[in-house]
Amino acid sequence: MHADTRPTLAVWKFASCDGCQLTLLDCEDELLGLADQVRISHFLEMSGAEDGREPATLNGIGPYDLSLVEGSVTTEEDVRRIHHIRRISRRLVTIGACATAGGVQALRNFADVEQFRATVYASPQYIATLATSTPISAHVPVDFELRGCPIDRRQLLEVITAFLAGRKPNIPDHSVCFECKRRGNTCVTVAHGTPCLGPVTHAGCGALCPTYGRGCYGCFGPVANPNLVAMVRQLRQDGMTGRDIVRIFRTFNAASPEYAPVAELATQEPPEDPHPPETPQ
Amino acid sequence: MSHRGPRVLRLDALARVEGEGALRLTVNDGTVAEARLKIYEPPRFFEAFLVGRGHYEPPDITSRICGICPVAYQMTACQAIERACGVTIDDQLAELRRLLYYGEWIESQSLHIHLLHAPDFFGCPSAVELAREQREAVERGLRIKQAGNAVMEQLGGRAIHPVNVRIGGFHRVPARAELAPLAERLRRIQEDAVETVRWVAGFDFPEASCDYDLLALQDPGRYAIDSGTPAAMAAPDSPGSDRAGPVRRFAVDEFEQHVVERQVPHSTALQSELDGRRYLTGSLARYAIGGRWLHPLAAEAARAAGLGDPAAGAVVRNPFRSIVVRAVEVAHAVAEALRIIDDYEPPPRPYVELPPRPAAGCAATEAPRGLLYHRYAMDADGALTQARIVPPTAQNQAAIEEDLRRVVQTRLDRPGAAATDEELTALCERAIRNHDPCISCSAHFLDLTVERA
Structure with a gap:
């Protein structure tokens, strides 16, 4: 043998x-x-x-x-x-x-x-x-x-x-947004104002939630260098309260160091919108 | 070989069960002094960190208690919250939920039958070795399992921790045409499911019996999966009898008055009792309580497999035969899933809005391995103030330990060659696998280290 x-x-x-x-x-x-x-x-x-x-x-x-x-x-x-x-x-x-x-x-x-x-x-x-x-x-x-x-x-x-x-795995490290584009999904945030963590979430699921009309809830954890200031502002705009924002980040990847600033960002007063819509005089 | 003093057997890592458990058996003078299923998996504190969360969150969060039966958690959590909100989900939304749940039954029961349990009957350490002599049967099992996963992937987005479930219904409901390929697939495995019943019915079963109560949901007209009332069948008067015992029922709201759990210092596990008695949930209990409502195809398969006539209230009390009942349940789930797809009309809305209100609600459903109970209380703004979860394996632990004691004692009492440690250990492992324990589920509130009193 x-x-x-x-x-x-x-x-x-x-x-x-x-x-x-x-x-x-x-x-x-x-x-x-x-x-x-x-x-x-x-x-x-x-x-x-x-x-x-x-x-x-x-x-x-x-x-x-x-x-x-x-x-x-x-x-x-x-x-x-x-x-x-x-x-x-x-x-x-x-x-x-x-x-x-x-x-x-x-x-x-x-x-x-x-x-x-x-x-x-x-x-x-x-x-x-x-x-x-x-x-x-x-x-x-x-x-x-x-x-x-x-x-x-x-x-x-x-x-x-x-x-x-003996080779490096081919696992893309971009955000879920890329997967939505690849799948041909309509953006749930742009089209319906659905809060979605796609922009700050690591790809890998194939953009499942947006495919089912749901906003991404971040179960693959943070993408490298997430823009959390912009993300938190967007989530607020889409109707989430500070408490809801803290909750959605504090789930399955709660202890990811990348998410550390969220608690403070979410509890701050919403910052002035840098580009307020023009009001007719 | 004679043993002097207590003979202690340990198995530090149970294999082919979900989660981590260990076994400890003490034999004193030819008598089993102690038989224990140790659950040492670390606690994860779900009930604690659910407090303060939103009422919309339990389906996603509690699904993470168990990767083997996430849908059971999602369905039970949804119903408990919906009760608290005073809303009932019915018609096609309820049917779609059931379809998803049948997908999980098909997947999880097939996993247990073929990959975890069947190797025991062939003396194989795993399904890989089993496949060397029973390739066709293992491949058939994988086909059935895969079809169950396909149901969950279609309806839930993925098979483990589905994303499409929400309180009030679904994020998105399928069009009729989307379910057509699923129906084709289920039709292809319908014969596989019946063949599996035949296959497992031919196994060699040790003589065994149990005299604990059997607890399952009962929903007259339906083999209960996500509806019905808790019903308990008492043990028969004479030991070893397979006759049906008297059945008593109670409302889900009264569950915690009937099922009481105690944490005891000499054990690492909570001991669960039903009205002060040892009891079992899961396939054997469901078959005894609801067998007459099995789909005709499944009932026919059960009769042919020697399980008696479920229409006449047959009861199976040999835990080693649970694998046959599980196979019958898969055949039932496949047939019911097909019926739901055939009758399906998309509901007008994918979900019902559930505004929070200060209230509490509870629900119970039938996870593949037994009855699962959730209760939540919430504030006016939907923040949870209390969460309570009673998983099936925690309820079954006392019954499993009683089974361990019995099978070992029966072996020790048999005349002839004395049992070796290896033989007893293997027998114990089999006695545990008979109940498909899910230790990951139990461990969010069971523990782990033995403390000496």
């Missing part, structure tokens, strides 16, 4: 909803083919064995050519485990908003976690958790971050293919 030379893949979970790793199981057309090309060595949601050895353990055996990491770091044990995973992975890619930005559970970062604990649990003293939810990159070096809440299936396949072929 000749040695198995296929590259090895591992999938890991931290605090998350499982949706991003499920995306791999949602590759119905590709799953069995992928399993021929790649040795899926560690993937607890899919297999009870690691390379034929049972049972698979939480820490894995390694080493792995590519590790996909879902979820954010919210416990001391998570911190230890992500360092371990980094050590046994040649390449480490985060999948989704939790692993990349801390996820919706990072809303605790803006609140008193003690109060949260007491709201949910009758005996909060039994609950071990960190005060913050942090992305993987806050703890270990990350080779690539795939955006989305959840990630896009085609982008996931592209990332796996690219890393295993």
Whole structure:
């Protein structure tokens, strides 16, 4: 029997909803083919064995050519485990908003976690958790971050293919607006005055929400250097209150550092319109 | 080989379940002293951070509790908020919602049947190994699963965390013509779904029974998915009987008076009780409570699969056979989805406006793995003042632990060769997978570290 030379893949979970790793199981057309090309060595949601050895353990055996990491770091044990995973992975890619930005559970970062604990649990003293939810990159070096809440299936396949072929993934980093243009969507803001985060949101979903007549709600997180001053002004013009604006940014990528100025911008009095409409004399 | 003193088995990472859990079993002198499904997935505090959010936000936010059943969360959240606002969504909007929900049932149940559960019956660690000997069956399962995803992608924009759902309805509703390709696709997998029932019915099932109550929504005339009243079937008088027990019903508004959860220090999990009794939600409960309203195609498949006659109130109490009931539910969901598409006329408006008012509302629906309950209270401006979510796996945990105890005890009592640790561990994993636990769902309020009292 000749040695198995296929590259090895591992999938890991931290605090998350499982949706991003499920995306791999949602590759119905590709799953069995992928399993021929790649040795899926560690993937607890899919297999009870690691390379034929049972049972698979939480820490894995390694080493792995590519590790996909879902979820954010919210416990001391998570911190230890992500360092371990980094050590046994040649390449480490985060999948989704939790692993990349801390996820919706990072809303605790803006609140008193003690109060949260007491709201949910009758005996909060039994609950071990960190005060913050942090992305993987806050703890270990990350080779690539795939955006989305959840990630896009085609982008996931592209990332796996690219890393295993040793090339850079072809994942555009422009805004959702480009995707609307490419899809031929009418702009929901221009045509209907619908508030839309498209201009400041990272592409990847294929402009899903505007395609369904809804404004983008930012689940792929911020584009590089977002113009938040203009964005907040536009959202106000389209009828959002300061409170609504803070809410829409504080969802699935709440802890993205790019969004930090939003709270202040949204609570300020609306600035003077630099181009007031001309009033007839 | 004899064991002296307590024999402790641990499995630190359960595989082929959604989320992260562990198992701990203590056997003392040939008797199971303790069987525990540990849920160590960290909490995510959804109920806490929902407070202060807008009443329009729970569908999007709570869908992130679970990537496996986001539609269940969206549908339950919408209905709870709509109740609070005093609005009922009916006719075609309600039917479209049901179509989306059937898409999730088809996808999620097929995922569990083929990728998570079936490998157990062939001694395979995963569906990849299973596909080596059962390629046709696994590919058939993936086809069905994909069709379920196609329903969610068409109606919801995407299969995981759909974007098209909003309180009051949808952002956009499809034209009739847009659903036609979906119908073709569902028709193509209708035979696949029935074939899957035949396939799983042929598996080798260990003898097992359960004596807990069964809780599911009941909506006379319909196999309930997003409507109906909680109904509980009591265990039969004689152990091991598959006869239907008496059924009691209560209003959704009274859910929290009947279902009580306690956090206990010796356990990492909240223990859920229904009127002080252990109970189970999910496929076995739905089949017992609503089986007579299954689509005729699904009912016929159930009879042929040896599940008894659902029209006559058949009850399945062997948890290992849940995979067959799940397959029957997929056949039902496919048939019902086709019926909705055939009868579809686009509603006049994609959604109903829901102005906020100071009120509270609750709702329950049938997530693929069991009954899901939400309640919200809001201020006059729509800011949420309270959120409460009771996911199915949290409710099932006590029943799962009882199953663990039973299957291990039954094995220990069997004469012949003593059971090895590996055999017992594998048996326990199977007993857990019988109920398709979704630990990610449970973990937003269950925890994790064992504290010694």
